[in-house]
Amino acid sequence: MGKSPNHAIKRLPSLIFIPSEEAEKMKLISAAKLLFLLQSTVASESTVNGVTASQPADITHRYLEASSHLEPFANVTGSLDDHGVCQCSVYLPDNTFPVQRMERLEILAQELSVKFDSELSKVSQYTREIEVYERRILNLTKKIEYLEKTSVSYTELDFQMIKLEISEMERLVIQLKTTLTGSNVIVEQLYEEIKNLSLMVNKLESLDKNNILAVRREMVALQKKLQECEANRNQSTNTHHFLPGNCGHGTILNISQPYLIQLNWRGFDYKYGTWGRYSSPLTPEKELYWVAPLNTDGRYLEYYRLYDSYDDLLLFKQKGQYRIVYGEGSGTTVYNNYMYFNQHSSGNIAKLDLSTNTVVLRKLLPNAAFNNRFSYAGVSWQDMDFAVDESGLWVIYSTEASTGNIVISKLNETSLDVLDTWETKQYKPSVSNAFIICGVLYATRPVNTRKEEIFYTYDTNTGKEGRISVIIDKMLETVQSLDYSPIDRNLYMFNNGYLVRYSLTFQPLSLV
Template sequence: MIYRPDFLLVLSLCLGAASRVSETPTSTSSLELTPITPQATLPGAVSWAENGTVSQPFSSFLGSVDKHGTCQCSVSLPDTTFPADRVERLEFTAYNLSQKFEREFSKVKEYVQLISVYEKKLLNLTVRVEVMEKDSITYTELDFELIKLEVKEMHKLVIQLKENFVGSSEIIDKLEVEIRNMTLLVEKLETLDQNNVLSIRRQILALKNKLKECEASKSELVPATPPPPAPGNCSHGGVVNISTPSVVQLNWRGFSYKYGAWGRDYSPQHPEETLYWVAPLNTDSRVLEYYRLYNSLDNLLIYSHSREFRMLYGQGGGPVAYNKNLYVNWYNGRNIAKINLTTNAVTVNQPLPMAVYNNRFSYANVNWQDIDLAVDEQALWVIYATEDSTGNIVISKLNDTSLQVLNTWVTKQYKPSVSNAFMVCGVLYATRTLNTRIEEIFYYYDTNTGREGNLAIPMRKMQERIQSINYHPFDQKLYVYNDGYLLNYDLVFSREPRQPV
């Protein structure tokens, strides 16, 4: 508790009176103190007289001493309560005003800096325009456009300053007028081009536009390219062209796994299903040990939601998926194995009669692919060679359930001179290497008619060697394993249907 000074003074007087009473005993039991007239004019002031007495400004006070010698005082003080709440409000208001002032002052400093920067730019532009006025050099349209662009930027800034600036805007108004004058001057200079370079360029541009319009109108007279045949439909005349490659992804095992195969499972009952498989060989380019399945192409692109399986009996980059089964060449032999893609269990293991194996007649630049399996709109196929065919390609149609050979065709094309092959609508298409960036679809054999012949369809590639090619009948794409990268191509078919024999 804090006592005011005037109260303490009264209390000391009482105690002094009590001491004097105790020193000079009287028969009176209480002492009355008469009020002292204040000599000071200010409330609560205290003054000292020359004789040491105190003049008190209190309105009245009474004191007494009880029988025990204790001083008891009754004091009436004037109403001098200090307005602390008003002072707090005043301090808060002053603080807010100070903050606002600081913010506004910082804005003003920023505006002053911007104005100085753009004043310098304006001076530079003025000098450049004056040089252009006096000089006889021909200026290109680009020079004028650059100056126009700078003037537009300054004009936008001036508009922003006018909107945000509080107070006198005389300087900004002057800048705006100067910028407008500068715009008119640049436009006038542009029209006074002595060599008419700009007008000639505009005429040339107009002629080019007219030529484009003529070409567009001419193309409208050409009939549109017919749509590709329906998925799974063979009412066309065969492959006549191929698109540029689309790089889908690097195989999930990395750069070192350059050999392998990939594709999309084809099910005639559910052709729209999107089950993708990727089967990189081990770095020895021979053993197929691991493969992965993806339920969509999006999952394959980001290596997510995959199912990975292991087997110890696959060989070469010639596998294919058909009807939820993976067909592979059994390791170190001529057998073909059928693997259930749901359970990874081998359901059939059947030898391919007379087929050679272990690099006897593999593809050019690709080892361990003596037996290459393929799928098209019609069936499951196997491409291989025998000793009786002297290394020429042999095509057999297989029963996809039992892997028994249903029919066989022997071609005149030597298999080791072919880089790879695939089947479309019962027609074999073979490729060869032209250089490190181009393959060529150069040969075909039609099992429907027994015809064979040469083609010349260039096929770009991303890396030097193509390890495997698989065709999918529903999306009519080739799935190519190119030195570890997964590519796909769109095939283009002839509009004319295949002629019968």
């Protein structure tokens, strides 16, 4: 037959092809080369930040060099088994392509890129900050050069001594506050100034210390004020505080500095009107404020507002705004939940219920002049001025029979009947305004555009007139109304459209 085919196979070398595996390996080799190029680029960038990725690069390089010599096939020697089947062995190396390492290498490259960008942004920020510090150093250099050229020295700045002086001043003011009675407005203002000065010194100590020299001058001024307060201390300690409703005292001794509350709710053009706090012996704890600006003609009372508290007044949070039948003048007052005013163009008293905003009673005031016949000096249409004190409701007016002198009448608040009348010798048009406390009439007159004087008194309890001199500081020139509240013993002024409040100090009877 010829030679066995198996023998031919045995003699000839066997040729084994692995096309699919080798093709896949070639693809991986190409990908590895591309990643190697990427790694080389990242490694060069990371060296800028002092970070080196040479070890993964060397491993990849060695693997690529070994893989580049592989062929897509291999020759091996085969053998025949007992059944005549050709067999051969193929050796596959263990050093397969490190895909996981390449993935870690790629992640590392991304992290290095992010770090590089972060470091670069920090460098830019540091550059800007250095420029700012350069400007600050230049400014400090100029300040030091100025100090070297002038006589100012840091030996003048003894902060501990200044703090000690401020503490002493504060202690003295606190002592004055505890010993003074009645109105302590000046002392309170002085105390606030000293506290502000203390804060200023603490700030200056941490900043430009040379400014403390100006603070020293301010301290000298404050010390002078303290000396003035101490000089008046003996006189002040002789005064007593009298609770609301207590009339066991003499006339007004002193009046506080003005407390400016705010402009009236209708605005600056409404310069005339009146305001005050609700007064009632039945409900002394009730807090109700009323504001009644006149129309711009200074005559007609058309609108008013009520406020449930002092805070509501400050915030313009009114309980209600109400329109009434025209009243006249700035002599309005409120007592026991009723508003009393002069009905326009008449000699009538009108009584208005605040709960319903309705006029419940009108009554003629006997012989009273009206229609601007005898108004106050500088204020028109205030022929009738209603007042409230500890004993009830009053009206201040004039008659033709009194030739324009002030007449005082005590009214029955329910019926508006006149209970008693007193005629004074003080001409009403020469008085700027008036009010009543404990049955004593107090009349004012202008001293100048910023000061008013309480100069005249009439005691309805004794029928005696008197002369005093108590200065009232005012914000603006004209006093449109003065309304006394026996609930808090404060005086309420309507001053050219502004709401102003004062506290009062009285003489004890032992000094009268």
